[in-house]
Structure formats: C-alpha cells, structure tokens
Amino acid sequence: MRRTLGLPIALVAAVVVAEAAVLLLRPRDLGPEPVPLEARAYFSSAQLERAQDFRTGQLWLFGASLLIEAGVLILVVRKAPPPLRSVGPRHPVLAGAAVTAAISVALGLATLPVSAVARERAKDVGLVTQSWLGWAGDVAKSQAIGAVLWGAGGALLIVGMRRFGRRWWIPGTVVVIVFGVAITYASPIVLDPLFNKFTVLSEGRTRSDVLELARRAKVNVGKVYEVDASRRTTASNAYVTGIGHSKRVVIYDNLLKDFTPGEVRFVVAHELGHVRHRDVPRGLLYLALVAPFGMFAVARLGERLAGDEEPGSPAALPAMLLAIALIAPAITVVSNQLSRQVERSAEAFGLEISDPDPPGWVSFLLGTHPTTMQRIGQAEAAAKASSRDG
Numbered sequence: 001m002r003r004t005l006g007l008p009i010a011l012v013a014a015v016v017v018a019e020a021a022v023l024l025l026r027p028r029d030l031g032p033e034p035v036p037l038e039a040r041a042y043f044s045s046a047q048l049e050r051a052q053d054f055r056t057g058q059l060w061l062f063g064a065s066l067l068i069e070a071g072v073l074i075l076v077v078r079k080a081p082p083p084l085r086s087v088g089p090r091h092p093v094l095a096g097a098a099v100t101a102a103i104s105v106a107l108g109l110a111t112l113p114v115s116a117v118a119r120e121r122a123k124d125v126g127l128v129t130q131s132w133l134g135w136a137g138d139v140a141k142s143q144a145i146g147a148v149l150w151g152a153g154g155a156l157l158i159v160g161m162r163r164f165g166r167r168w169w170i171p172g173t174v175v176v177i178v179f180g181v182a183i184t185y186a187s188p189i190v191l192d193p194l195f196n197k198f199t200v201l202s203e204g205r206t207r208s209d210v211l212e213l214a215r216r217a218k219v220n221v222g223k224v225y226e227v228d229a230s231r232r233t234t235a236s237n238a239y240v241t242g243i244g245h246s247k248r249v250v251i252y253d254n255l256l257k258d259f260t261p262g263e264v265r266f267v268v269a270h271e272l273g274h275v276r277h278r279d280v281p282r283g284l285l286y287l288a289l290v291a292p293f294g295m296f297a298v299a300r301l302g303e304r305l306a307g308d309e310e311p312g313s314p315a316a317l318p319a320m321l322l323a324i325a326l327i328a329p330a331i332t333v334v335s336n337q338l339s340r341q342v343e344r345s346a347e348a349f350g351l352e353i354s355d356p357d358p359p360g361w362v363s364f365l366l367g368t369h370p371t372t373m374q375r376i377g378q379a380e381a382a383a384k385a386s387s388r389d390g
C-alpha cells in the first residue's frame with residue numbers, strides 16, 4: 001500500500017508545494033491592470049506574421065529537443081551501457097561521476113542538430129551576429145562546464161544513496177539549496193566572464209542616469225556593467241544578477257547603442273525594480289521551499305524507474321536523471337507564474353520611476369515575462385493613471 005501510493009503522493013506534493021510557494025512569494029504590488037490592446041495597432045501585419053512564424057518554428061524545435069533528451073534517457077535507463085556494468089561495482093563514486101557527465105554530453109550531442117537549426121532560424125530573422133566557429137566554441141565551453149557540474153552531482157548522488165539509503169533526498173535538498181546560492185553568487189564572477197566581456201559602465205550620460213534612477217528608487221544598485229552582447233546577438237536587454245558582493249546590473253551594449261537615453265532609462269528602471277524587490281533572493285527562497293518536495297519526488301520516481309537496479313549503484317543513476325528530466329519541466333511551468341508576476345511588478349516599478357511614455361522597443365516573447373502586448377498595456381495603464389493624477 002505505502003509503496004504504491006508513495007509515488008503519486010510525492011509527485012502531487014511537489015507540484016502543489018511549487019504552486020503554494022508561488023502564492024506565498026508573489027509580489028503584492030503589480031501596478032494597474034494592463035489595458036487590453038490589439039497587437040495590430042502596434043505592429044504591422046508583416047511583422048506579426050514574421051514573429052508568429054519564428055515563434056512557432058522555435059517552439060517545435062524546443063519540443064523536439066525535449067523529446068530527444070527524454071528518448072536518450074529512456075534508452076540508457078532500459079539498457080545500461082556495458083562500461084557501467086564493469087567499472088560500476090568497483091569504483092561506484094567515480095563511475096557515478098563518469099556516467100552523469102557522459103549522459104550530459106550525450107544529451108548535448110543528440111540535440112545539437114536541433115540547436116543548430118534553431119540558431120539558423122534566428123540568424124535568418126537577424127538575431128544572430130556570431131560565426132558558426134564562435135558558436136561551436138560556446139557549445140564546447142558550456143558542454144564542458146555542464147559535464148563537470150553534472151559529474152559532481154552524480155558522484156554526490158552515489159555517496160548520498162549509499163550513506164542515507166531511501167532518505168538521500170534530505171541531504172540532497174541541502175546540497176541543491178547550497179549549490180543554488182553558490183552558483184548565484186559565483187556565476188557573474190566566474191562563469192559569465194567565460195562567455196562575455198564585462199566592463200564597468202564608464203562616466204557619462206548612462207552612468208549618471210543609472211545612479212540618479214537608483215537614488216530615486218532608493219536601492220543600492222551594486223555595480224553597473226556593460227556586456228558585449230553584440231558579439232552574439234542583435235537583441236537588446238538588461239538584467240540583474242548575483243547576490244551580496246556579486247550583485248550587479250548588466251546592460252547589453254546593443255541597448256546602449258541602438259536606443260535613446262530615455263528608452264535605456266526605462267529598461268534600467270525596470271531592472272532597479274528587481275533590485276528593490278529583492279527578486280534574486282526571492283528566487284533562492286523559492287528554490288529553498290520547493291527543493292525538499294522536488295527532491296523527494298525525484299527520489300521516489302527515480303527508484304521506480306530504476307526497476308531492479310541496485311539502489312546506490314551507478315546503474316541506478318540514469319533513472320534518477322530521467323526522473324529529474326520529467327519533474328523539472330512540471331515545476332518550471334508552475335514557477336514561471338511567479339516569474340511573470342515578478343516581471344510585471346518590476347515593470348510597474350520601472351514605469352513609476354521613469355517616464356511612463358511607452359517606449360517603442362520590442363521585447364522578446366518569453367514565457368517568463370508578460371507578453372509584449374501586456375507590457376505595452378501596462379505602460380498605457382500607467383500613462384493613464386499618471387495623467388489622471390496630474
């Protein structure tokens with residue numbers, strides 16, 4: 001009875017707790033309700049058609065790469081590669097590291113053609129500026145980093161399963177949270193510079209604008225960097241990252257180059273909203289709330305998928321990875337609700353402290369943000385509210 005019910009309860013609990021954490025951590029101030037708008041009033045039908053074509057194709061490719069990853073994992077779960085059988089029992093921790101690192105590389109290679117097609121399509125619409133060689137270098141670097149991190153995870157998982165048995169998910173939760181905090185701190189200092197050049201924003205119009213906005217927003221902005229995003233993309237963006245000493249606002253060079261100071265101010269004001277609302281620590285708190293139930297669900301689903309494989313043996317690891325691959329997207333869909341609300345709140349804040357005139361920039365359509373039309377609607381609502389207030 002316990003064995004048959006344990007798994008469904010674990011899966012439902014993970015999703016329910018993820019949703020409860022969204023409700024608990026959602027920002028209170030979302031600003032006025034966005035005015036409903038027709039996209040056709042802002043974009044030509046040719047633009048809209050092009051955007052829809054691009055989006056539909058990229059979504060299919062995204063779906064395809066998820067299916068390929070699941071397919072590879074299912075294959076490895078059903079038939080463990082022979083080296084796993086021979087080396088596994090003698091050096092389980094080493095074999096655990098090797099098998100997860102190898103699987104992470106295999107997943108990257110299996111989805112490489114799909115990634116290349118997605119990149120080619122992005123190039124066709126003018127989003128890509130990088131050469132194929134540069135792209136290949138990026139892929140190799142991220143694969144290497146991924147293999148090291150996943151390898152370390154595999155080794156730790158073997159240690160945990162052997163030491164704590166079916167309860168490995170309890171120390172596993174601690175590891176996940178500590179890793180989340182550590183990577184948030186270290187990424188902007190250690191990982192991001194491997195891919196881009198960051199320069200402290202020099203004296204000038206933008207810098208004084210940022211400092212003035214930060215003063216008005218009553219936030220300690222940390223450092224402000226410009227990143228050479230133009231080496232890969234024509235897209236314009238900005239983001240906040242890091243925690244504590246590594247906290248910073250990063251602005252794409254494209255944004256500074258292609259947009260008016262007023263538009264840059266608006267984007268920076270949005271980012272300062274994230275700083276003011278402590279959205280990076282908020283994300284870590286979300287992780288801390290969801291990790292125990294997520295890890296519990298991974299443990300129960302993983303042992304079910306592992307079938308007859310001995311628990312704590314490297315041969316049981318592919319099943320754990322498949323469990324992660326199945327559970328993580330479900331939790332991501334739930335947590336994206338929080339992301340969209342956090343973004344809407346930052347947008348409301350940005351509109352409040354900067355000029356509420358809707359700027360004419362076109363943002364990416366990402367599930368983590370409200371749609372472009374909602375954001376324009378939000379700007380329209382803020383403009384109405386401010387003209388009402390005089």
Ligand SMILES: [Zn+2]
Pocket residue numbers: 270271274343346
């Ligand atoms: Zn944002």
